[in-house]
Amino acid sequence: RIDGARLVSRLMALSAIGATPEGGCRRLALSDEDKQGRDWLVGQLQALGLDVKIDAIGNIVGILKGREDGPAVIMGSHIDTVGTGGRFDGALGVVAGVEVLATLRDAGLVPKRDMAVIAFTNEEGARFHPDMLGSYVWAGGMSVAAAHAELDADGAVLGTELRRIGYEGAEKPGFLPAHAYLEMHIEQGPVLESEGGGLGAVTGIQAICWLELTLKGRPSHAGTTPMAYRKDPGLAAARINIFANEVTKTIPGQLANSGVIRVQPANVNVVPETVVMTLDLRNPLDAPLAEAEATIRSFCAELAERDGIEISFRDLARFPATPFAEELIAGMEQSAAELGLPIRRMISGAGHDAQMMSRLCPTAMVFIPSIGGLSHNPAEFSTDEDMTAGANVLLSAAWRVANA
Amino acid sequence: RIDGARLVSRLMALSAIGATPEGGCRRLALSDEDKQGRDWLVGQLQALGLDVKIDAIGNIVGILKGREDGPAVIMGSHIDTVGTGGRFDGALGVVAGVEVLATLRDAGLVPKRDMAVIAFTNEEGARFHPDMLGSYVWAGGMSVAAAHAELDADGAVLGTELRRIGYEGAEKPGFLPAHAYLEMHIEQGPVLESEGGGLGAVTGIQAICWLELTLKGRPSHAGTTPMAYRKDPGLAAARINIFANEVTKTIPGQLANSGVIRVQPANVNVVPETVVMTLDLRNPLDAPLAEAEATIRSFCAELAERDGIEISFRDLARFPATPFAEELIAGMEQSAAELGLPIRRMISGAGHDAQMMSRLCPTAMVFIPSIGGLSHNPAEFSTDEDMTAGANVLLSAAWRVANA
Numbered sequence: 167r168i169d170g171a172r173l174v175s176r177l178m179a180l181s182a183i184g185a186t187p188e189g190g191c192r193r194l195a196l197s198d199e200d201k202q203g204r205d206w207l208v209g210q211l212q213a214l215g216l217d218v219k220i221d222a223i224g225n226i227v228g229i230l231k232g233r234e235d236g237p238a239v240i241m242g243s244h245i246d247t248v249g250t251g252g253r254f255d256g257a258l259g260v261v262a263g264v265e266v267l268a269t270l271r272d273a274g275l276v277p278k279r280d281m282a283v284i285a286f287t288n289e290e291g292a293r294f295h296p297d298m299l300g301s302y303v304w305a306g307g308m309s310v311a312a313a314h315a316e317l318d319a320d321g322a323v324l325g326t327e328l329r330r331i332g333y334e335g336a337e338k339p340g341f342l343p344a345h346a347y348l349e350m351h352i353e354q355g356p357v358l359e360s361e362g363g364g365l366g367a368v369t370g371i372q373a374i375c376w377l378e379l380t381l382k383g384r385p386s387h388a389g390t391t392p393m394a395y396r397k398d399p400g401l402a403a404a405r406i407n408i409f410a411n412e413v414t415k416t417i418p419g420q421l422a423n424s425g426v427i428r429v430q431p432a433n434v435n436v437v438p439e440t441v442v443m444t445l446d447l448r449n450p451l452d453a454p455l456a457e458a459e460a461t462i463r464s465f466c467a468e469l470a471e472r473d474g475i476e477i478s479f480r481d482l483a484r485f486p487a488t489p490f491a492e493e494l495i496a497g498m499e500q501s502a503a504e505l506g507l508p509i510r511r512m513i514s515g516a517g518h519d520a521q522m523m524s525r526l527c528p529t530a531m532v533f534i535p536s537i538g539g540l541s542h543n544p545a546e547f548s549t550d551e552d553m554t555a556g557a558n559v560l561l562s563a564a565w566r567v568a569n570a
Numbered sequence: 571r572i573d574g575a576r577l578v579s580r581l582m583a584l585s586a587i588g589a590t591p592e593g594g595c596r597r598l599a600l601s602d603e604d605k606q607g608r609d610w611l612v613g614q615l616q617a618l619g620l621d622v623k624i625d626a627i628g629n630i631v632g633i634l635k636g637r638e639d640g641p642a643v644i645m646g647s648h649i650d651t652v653g654t655g656g657r658f659d660g661a662l663g664v665v666a667g668v669e670v671l672a673t674l675r676d677a678g679l680v681p682k683r684d685m686a687v688i689a690f691t692n693e694e695g696a697r698f699h700p701d702m703l704g705s706y707v708w709a710g711g712m713s714v715a716a717a718h719a720e721l722d723a724d725g726a727v728l729g730t731e732l733r734r735i736g737y738e739g740a741e742k743p744g745f746l747p748a749h750a751y752l753e754m755h756i757e758q759g760p761v762l763e764s765e766g767g768g769l770g771a772v773t774g775i776q777a778i779c780w781l782e783l784t785l786k787g788r789p790s791h792a793g794t795t796p797m798a799y800r801k802d803p804g805l806a807a808a809r810i811n812i813f814a815n816e817v818t819k820t821i822p823g824q825l826a827n828s829g830v831i832r833v834q835p836a837n838v839n840v841v842p843e844t845v846v847m848t849l850d851l852r853n854p855l856d857a858p859l860a861e862a863e864a865t866i867r868s869f870c871a872e873l874a875e876r877d878g879i880e881i882s883f884r885d886l887a888r889f890p891a892t893p894f895a896e897e898l899i900a901g902m903e904q905s906a907a908e909l910g911l912p913i914r915r916m917i918s919g920a921g922h923d924a925q926m927m928s929r930l931c932p933t934a935m936v937f938i939p940s941i942g943g944l945s946h947n948p949a950e951f952s953t954d955e956d957m958t959a960g961a962n963v964l965l966s967a968a969w970r971v972a973n974a
């Protein structure tokens with residue numbers, strides 16, 4: 167059984183790194199805070215006597231050798247956060263994986279297969295695109311070279327930042343063959359709490375499409391230019407934001423968010439020249455997501471034509487709906503049942519490293535409730551009891567798979 | 571008569587400072603480029619043997635002594651530009667004033683009254699608020715201390731920047747009593763060109779209201795938060811932008827622009843926490859402008875209530891409609907007629923230093939056409955012929971007033 171107090175104190179030690187006055191965490195990928203968090207994690211893994219390796223994209227791997235050679239049972243998540251992040255998102259999954267291995271070691275239990283925990287680089291996509299970048303590279307979806315060339319909003323280069331913080335490792339991403347991947351995470355949404363609590367056996371992850379739109383109009387004087395004569399990309403961006411929101415009302419399950427809006431030249435009295443905006447579109451199913459995207463693109467085309475705005479599109483992320491492995495979902499349910507913990511099946515609204523790992527091996531996740539459904543918010547919160555319950559299910563399910 | 575070639579070559583010398591690849595100028599107030607432009611201007615004034623003074627807000631004054639003591643006939647404008655500025659806006663008016671004094675000196679003509687040219691600090695309002703700040707302080711509308719405390723978008727302090735570039739002068743703003751103020755400027759709009767060219771005798775300046783709105787919502791996860799549960803200030807900002815645009819269709823003469831939109835935390839997958847946006851509202855008349863502002867404020871109040879967004883307002887600038895002095899408007903027309911130049915009366919859409927100076931003394935302006943009506947745009951353009959015509963009207967009108 168997991169030592170709940172130790173799990174919580176490990177998480178609190180990590181969440182002190184990049185702590186914000188609002189009670190959350192700001193540990194953007196490859197920032198100084200991320201480096202400190204990584205240093206802390208490597209220290210924890212070494213203290214457990216695990217075999218610690220870093221790969222070329224900065225994924226941190228701690229391996230507990232099993233009795234036999236062959237693919238490992240991998241647990242993991244990420245320790246980077248968004249700008250207004252909380253203390254639990256990602257960090258909990260990594261710490262729970264560490265705690266599982268610590269618990270086995272303390273009990274002197276050696277699994278049949280190797281077991282490992284991985285902290286993947288840049289899962290949030292808050293600083294570099296796409297989200298789940300580290301696990302995407304690990305799973306072979308993107309080359310190391312392409313990932314190293316990614317730029318943040320200030321033009322900083324991912325590879326340079328990785329070397330700057332000393333986390334460009336020698337290993338090839340994916341170097342550790344995977345027998346199965348299991349991830350514990352906070353739900354980050356309101357479903358479990360609104361159902362009266364309990365755990366979630368995640369059946370899969372919804373489809374994700376991130377678009378960046380660049381809108382070019384014509385800068386002009388806000389006091390002298392008649393309204394009809396303006397080509398205002400700020401107004402066009404506003405219309406697209408509202409249209410995307412309307413689309414969510416007509417396509418079942420559809421979500422839309424415009425999280426980034428950058429206006430140039432950003433003077434009070436200048437009709438903008440350029441707006442860069444993003445759209446985060448999601449749907450549990452691929453087909454309605456494609457329909458939402460197509461509807462928005464054709465709205466943009468009409469708007470561009472009508473208002474004399476040039477609109478260009480760039481993909482920042484595009485991941486299909488990802489069902490998890492039935493035997494592992496059932497394994498999560500079985501472990502919860504054995505522990506006397508309520509659990510229900512649900513789909514994940516957020517992307518997770520598990521979505522990328524499922525390209526390589528059978529994969530599943532266990533969710534714990536997020537109070538108020540809040541995440542990517544400093545007030546993100548989960549109870550010690552739920553964290554311990556989730557970690558126990560992870561321990562039990564991982565141990566079963568590692569010895570099957 | 572003005573030497574047109576010399577006027578144009580003086581303007582081109584100034585516009586080489588802060589020249590952009592697109593053919594425009596970027597000489598933001600109190601930037602390094604502004605300092606270079608100021609140094610150039612002071613050199614020109616000194617070469618003409620004028621009495622050069624700098625005041626505590628950085629206004630640069632060049633004085634040609636007249637035969638009698640008493641208030642001066644002042645000409646002027648500004649040399650700062652917006653981020654995507656052109657070569658003519660402001661700079662032309664300053665250079666024309668210099669050229670008027672140079673022409674009188676070359677001809678050995680000494681006016682009855684003192685004559686002066688002033689380059690006012692931060693007219694554009696592109697870096698610091700409000701616009702027309704230097705002339706506003708000169709006219710006593712704002713204290714030097716309050717102006718020095720203004721911050722730019724990066725938090726730089728106006729007073730510190732003024733000292734950094736060496737232009738905090740010893741004089742008290744307004745130290746030179748004004749008998750009249752005359753300003754030549756490009757129209758910055760399409761009216762004169764669409765009427766077949768010719769000059770504009772400006773009858774006054776429309777009312778200006780600049781508002782900064784801060785919208786606070788609730789940051790949340792774009793993949794897990796149901797649409798109905800979001801408090802998205804980005805969407806609220808979009809609705810306000812579109813509403814302000816709609817208001818221009820129902821209130822005659824009304825203009826609206828949202829030139830600045832800053833989103834926090836600006837992550838693709840985070841529903842924004844905070845948006846700061848500006849509105850530039852203008853109308854030739856005070857009452858309809860007040861109506862537009864009230865309509866927008868009540869829309870914001872309803873939106874805030876409905877969508878759970880906190881909206882707060884801050885005034886960045888607020889200037890009433892400003893009629894010019896009839897005798898000076900007629901003087902511009904008389905000068906144009908004597909020179910055989912077509913001229914028509916018109917109101918100014920843009921704010922100008924003349925708007926502030928009219929608090930102190932009779933004031934008027936002469937406009938020359940802006941090709942394509944473009945301004946605050948690198949492609950801003952006026953012909954050599956029109957510039958020379960405008961400067962000749964300025965010379966003639968100023969000489970008349972200086973000797974009356």
Ligand SMILES: NC(=O)NCCC(=O)O
Binds near residue numbers: 791
């Ligand atoms: N779990 C999580 O917040 N991942 C970030 C990727 C996403 O936007 O879903």
Ligand SMILES: NC(=O)NCCC(=O)O
Binds near residue numbers: 387701920922
């Ligand atoms: N002339 C000019 O562009 N002035 C800036 C102030 C305004 O926005 O009208």
